[in-house]
Amino acid sequence: MTRLFGITNFGATLTCRLPDLIATYIWVFGVWEPDLTRFIATRLDEGDVFVDVGANIGYYSLLAARSVGPCGGVVAVEASPTMFNELDRNARADAFGDRIRQVNAAAAAKTGTLTIFAGPAHNEGMSTTLPTRGLRVESTVDAIPLDQLLTFDEVTAARIIKVDVEGAEPDVLAGMVNLIGSLRSDAEIVVELSPDWWPDRQLRPIDVLRPFVDAGFHVYTLPNSYAAWRYLWPNVVGDVRRFRGDLTQRVSRLDLVLSRYDGDVLPVVRG
Numbered sequence: 001m002t003r004l005f006g007i008t009n010f011g012a013t014l015t016c017r018l019p020d021l022i023a024t025y026i027w028v029f030g031v032w033e034p035d036l037t038r039f040i041a042t043r044l045d046e047g048d049v050f051v052d053v054g055a056n057i058g059y060y061s062l063l064a065a066r067s068v069g070p071c072g073g074v075v076a077v078e079a080s081p082t083m084f085n086e087l088d089r090n091a092r093a094d095a096f097g098d099r100i101r102q103v104n105a106a107a108a109a110k111t112g113t114l115t116i117f118a119g120p121a122h123n124e125g126m127s128t129t130l131p132t133r134g135l136r137v138e139s140t141v142d143a144i145p146l147d148q149l150l151t152f153d154e155v156t157a158a159r160i161i162k163v164d165v166e167g168a169e170p171d172v173l174a175g176m177v178n179l180i181g182s183l184r185s186d187a188e189i190v191v192e193l194s195p196d197w198w199p200d201r202q203l204r205p206i207d208v209l210r211p212f213v214d215a216g217f218h219v220y221t222l223p224n225s226y227a228a229w230r231y232l233w234p235n236v237v238g239d240v241r242r243f244r245g246d247l248t249q250r251v252s253r254l255d256l257v258l259s260r261y262d263g264d265v266l267p268v269v270r271g
Contacts, residue, residue, distance in 0.1 A: 001017050001018065001019075001121060002017070002018045002019075003015055003016070003017055003018075004016050004018060004027055005027075006023065006026040006027035006030070007030060008026060008030050008031065008059065008062070008063070009030040009031050009037075009234060010037075010041065010062075010063055010066060011066070012059075012062040012063070012066075012090070012094055012096075013090075013093065013094070014026055014057055014058065014059065014062070014090045015057070015086060015089055015090060015093075016057075017086070017124070019121060019122050020121065020122065020123060020124045020125070021122060021123045021125065021226075022056060022057065022059070022123075022124075022125050023057065023124075025231060026059060028231075029231040029232075029234065030234075031231060031234040032059050033224055034230065034231065034233075034234040034235070034236075034237060035222055035223045035224055035237045035238055035240075036060075036162075036190065036222060036224065036255075037060075037063060037234070038235070038237045038268060039190070039222065039237075039240065039257070039268055040060060040063060040064060040067075040160060040162070040190075041063055041067060042268060043159060043160060043188070044064055044067035044068055044072075044159055044160065045067065045068075045069075045072075045159070046067075046068060046069030046071060046072055047068065047069060047071045047072045047157065048067070048068045048072045048157060048158075048159035048160075049068065049072055049073050049074070049075065049153075049154050049157040049158045049159065050064035050067075050068060050072075050073075050074045050075070050158070050159065050160050050161075050162070051074075051075045051077070051146070051150065051154070051158055051160070051161040051162065052064070052074060052075065052076045052077065052162050053077045053107045053146070053161065053162060053163045053164070053165060053172055054077070054078065054079075054162075054163065054164040054165040054166070055076035055077060055078040055083075055087050055102075056078065056083055056086075056087070056124075056125050056164075057083060057086040057087055057090055058076060058086070058087040058090040058091055058100070060162060061074045061076040061087070061091065061100050062090065062091070062094055062096065062097070062100075064160075065094070065096035065097065065099040065100055066096055068099060070099070072099065072157070073099055073100075073101060073154065073157075074099055074100040074101065075100075075101050075103065075149075075150060075154055076091070076100050076101070076102050076103065077103045077105065077107050077146075077149065078102070078103070078104060079104070079105060079106035079107075079114070079116050079127070079129065079141050079165075080116050080118065080119075080124075080127040080138060080139075081104060081116070081138065081139045081141070082118065082124070082127070082138060083124060083125075083127060084102070084104040087102060088102055103144075103149060104141060105141055105142045105143065105144050105149065106129050106141050106142070106143045106144070106168070107143075107144065107145070107146050107149065107163075107165070107171075107172045107175060108129075108143035108144060108145060108168075108171050108172065108175055109145060109170075109171040109172075109174040109175045110143070110145060110175070111142075111143060111144055111145065111148065112142075112143045113140050113141065113142060113143055114129045114140070114141060114143040115129065115131065115137055115139075115140050116128075116129060116137075116138045116139045116140070116141055117129070117130070117131065117133060117135035117136065117137060117138060118135055118136055118137075118138035119135065119166075120135070125166070126166055127166065128165070128166040128167055128168060128197075129143075129165075129168045129171075130166070130167045130168060130197060130199065132197070132199050133166075133167065133197065144175075145174075145175030145176070145178075146161075146172065146175050146176045146179060147175060147176060147177070147178040147179040148175075150179065152182070155179050155182045155183065156182055156183075156184060157184070158183060158184070158187050159184070159186065159187060159188070160187070160188050160189075160190060161176070161187070161188075161189045161190070162189075162190045162191075163189065163190070163191040163192070164191075164192045166194065166197070167194045167197030167198060169191055169192070169193055169194070169208065170198060170200070170203060170207075170208045173191065173208055173209070173211075173212070174208075176189075177211045180211065180212065180215045181215070185260060186260070186261075187260075188257055188258060188259045189212065189217070189257070189258040189259075190222065190256070190257050190258075191256050191257075191258065192253065192254070192255050192256075193205055193208065193253065193254040193256060194252070194253055195250040195251055195252070195253075195254070196250065196251070196252045196253075198250075204247065204248045204249070204250060205247040205248070205249075205250070205251075205254060206247035206248055209247065209256075209258070212258050216260050217258040217259060217260055218242065218258070218259055218260065218261065218262055219242070219243040219247070219256055219257075219258060220240045220241060220242055220243055220256065220257040220258075220259060220266050221240070221241055221242075221243045221245075221254070221255065221256060221257075222240050222255040222256065222257050223237070223238030223239075223240075223255075224255040237268060239265045239266075239268070240257055240265065240266040240268055241264065241265050241266075242263065242264050242265070243256065
């Protein structure tokens, strides 16, 4: 494994462990998931809180730290001890790293412990708490629901909660149910659902999202492509459109935004 420094388009320098997919894209292109990057960067203001569940090496946490100002904050939750060490290294080296509260734990449906299974060298971001993925055991960590992991002030100031946990999102979202009523009216949840990986074969996306839909959140779909050519034009971003599909179907992946804004398109600032 080779360590190189990657400079992001927003000015952060991250230690990139090649050939990991995320690290390689950051090192080559200076950006990861351009549409989500723009969405987060243009929605956060000073005083906001950004919650990064599945923070990996800290790309989104460092992006958000630049927008929330000294009165805002970032909570970076990463279960994998290996990835957490990289997150900690990058946060400590960054001028805005002191705005990030780092938590080495697994966001979950209930308190306890969970086994972490390490992602392969070519995609360490695949680390997961699911034993069904056929990955090697890395460690055991504390499991804490988000409604216990976050402070009251963090919950009530949260503008965006991002959840990217490689198939464990049903448990993470279940651990958020008790905080829904305390979220501000413009709070939005960005979540990558991976139904094909869910151990419960009867579970559907609508079952996982039901508490949020019943609380007034609308479902939007976020463009996301990992094709290398896409990264040649990182500032050309797509619309975040109302999801009109069938949430009863199990598909390989859904990149979604949950928002109380009621419209056909969520406005995203371009530039």
